[in-house]
Amino acid sequence: MYKQFLNILFLLSVSTIVSQNYRGIISDINQNGFHKILLSPEVRSASLSNTNFFRILDSKKNEVPYILLNGESTIESLYTPFTFESVNNTKDSVSSIIIENKNKLKLDHFTFKIANTKVKKTFSISGSNDKKEWYGLVSNQLFYGLNEAEKTTVEQTFSFPLNDYAFLKFEFNNKKALPLQILNVGFFENHFSKAVPQVEITDFKIKKSAHKKNKTTQLTVTFNIPQHIESIVFDIDNDIFMRQAKILVNKTRITKKRIENYQDTVISFDLHSGTHNNFKIPYVFEKEIIIEIENNDNPPLNIKQIKFFQKPLYVVCDFKSSETYEAIIDTTLQKPIYDIVNFKTSFNTDLPQAAITNFSKINTGNKSNSPKKPFWQTNVFMWLCILLAIVVISYFALGLLKDLKK
Template identity: 40%
Template sequence: MKQFSSLILVFISFLGFAQNYKGEIRNIKEEGLHQIQLSPEVRAAANENLDFLRLFDVNKKEVPYVISNFKGESTRYNAFQIISKNSIKDSITSIIIENETGKKINQFNLNIGNTALTKRYSISGTNDTIAWFGLVANETLSDLVAKNGTALEKTIYFPVNDYKFLRIDFNDKNSLPINVQAIGLYENQFLPEEPIEVKVFTYKIIEDKVRKVTQIVFSADKKYQIDVISFSISTELYAREARITRREEIKNKKRVTIRDGILSSFLLSSKMNSKIIVDNLNEKEFTIEIENKDNQPLAIKNIQLFQRPITIISKLKTNEKYEIVIDSTFSKPSYDLANFVQSFSIGMPKGTITNFQKVEKAEIKSTEKSFWQTQLFMWICIVLGGGVVAYFAFGLLKDMKNE
């Protein structure tokens, strides 16, 4: 009986979780493939799960789409030429590669031999191998054990650039070097548009003089994916350790303890780029803590949050109206369009999502009702529900008599 009750609770919870949102795509000027950028609001409504997303035409027929950062199994890996690889014992390993294509890039894939180590790294760029300019600093590379085989691939991101040479410096002070076997890009990886600013967060700055830290507390109405944090700081010379934390509940028997869990850490430095790339930050509330030590707090003028854009590609008709829907009861779709992703060009026209909003239950209408939407299905559920209640009631009475 307890197991059956648990199943009922899970089912009720699932229904309670269901969320529906919809928006419109209008003013299509030409027929053909279009790029449709998903706004932070759309992605937050889907909780970053695009299995919940559907596109419908005016006749409520499903319109196929494909996510533009799709990476199929048949794509070809193009390795960059490694100009040099130097290791200084107990210090750093520096790897310099050449971007022979001259194209703008913001990522590459590392082929790494299996290791249980976690590595800190920095990336810089140059056009002459003399004057180097910082791109990212003190980032973390972890989870380097492959599920199969003796090597794995890791994608690392950095600000968009077209430097002819790029250098990765791995920190080897606490462990031996890792085995980077190749660095390159997949053929179908292309440069996305500029990061989208996420403007829904508010933040407040708190100075903790006892702990000698500056706390910046962010909050929003729901979880949003954050990939880049940009700082505007007027202090001239600084180098501060910082970390991103969130409140976590630790349950131990009957007690619940709340603590600050560390999501990631980074270095804020006047020598480096003020845009910090972060991983796995998808929160409703989080805090940035900056270690001041015996220094005065940083003079922070502004902080902006960004996310890397996600675009879907779909074939749209001229002057047609489309509806985009987020429904948490949907499962992952499978469309033929995904088989042609490698032939897509980047310069295709764009569609824009407008009037995106939550759908109230009273608004949900359908021209053709499914069986589960009919009165017959409702009465079947009522009868079955009554039977379940009666079963538990008689079982409870029987247990009371036995006692």
């Protein structure tokens, strides 16, 4: 048993030490600045669906920092400034801010940029279409906390009932404190950016088999290389149908000192003639999957086409047009830590697009393309330490067992 345990650990260490290396050239860099690169299914498969193994290198083999952006819809806040006039009525101790809504937009808040202060204020808001007759919106509301520690100004948002008045008036009570210095007034509006179309996986074969005894149809889908699948679409040429289906993957496990093969269910769903038959799939990274459809006493479905998709995944990086770059995959690398990830929200998808070309597997013995690490940071060192600890512990344990027998 002890020898078998050591053999298993040795095999695990060997599999960890042996790396998979790929390299591609980054092309279409026609200007200086940030570009986005779509990671193709081929690149994501080579990385074993783990972007920790991905690096961008310049001509001197130095790492170039990057961030990852997906192609899902995101919320963007757009700021629209408004013109306003400020009037201080010293007699009534009131400051009035009148904001013109020229385009009659439907508004429910304004954001004021105010010079830092520690005063408390009450305010009222009213609306008008002619600046003569005013209608109440908010009355005698208290606000404070107008102090930003590291800035000389602070942004304060005032909410009110949705309206489209041509003019909005804010009245601040100055009886207990001096007037505020209001520098700017504007409106933040949230917009959903358009989602980028999904990336289709096209390199696969389908083998169809009918099981009359179980009254099922099985479609065995074999990809050329393991793929990360996130959604599936069926094109079925039947008028009326409703069938239960599921996606299976082949797995192995060890039970009672023997290896057992079994099929694991990834997801179950219903194929229905009244829907688009488009399904999201939990995490799957496989070379082969099995789609099993229950027919009951019905004839098998006439499936014209099945499509598989990934959500688009982009790398955003700052390039120079005079420099040459390459993308590498090295499965011995760990997750990089770059400063640029702290500024992810500053980027959008409207960037010039570069591409990874001539992507292919390279000699695993050639380490010149990957950043060099100290020996004590490598997987080899880690496994040597683990094996050494096991040997030492086993030596003392065996000694204790001998003493107990005596």
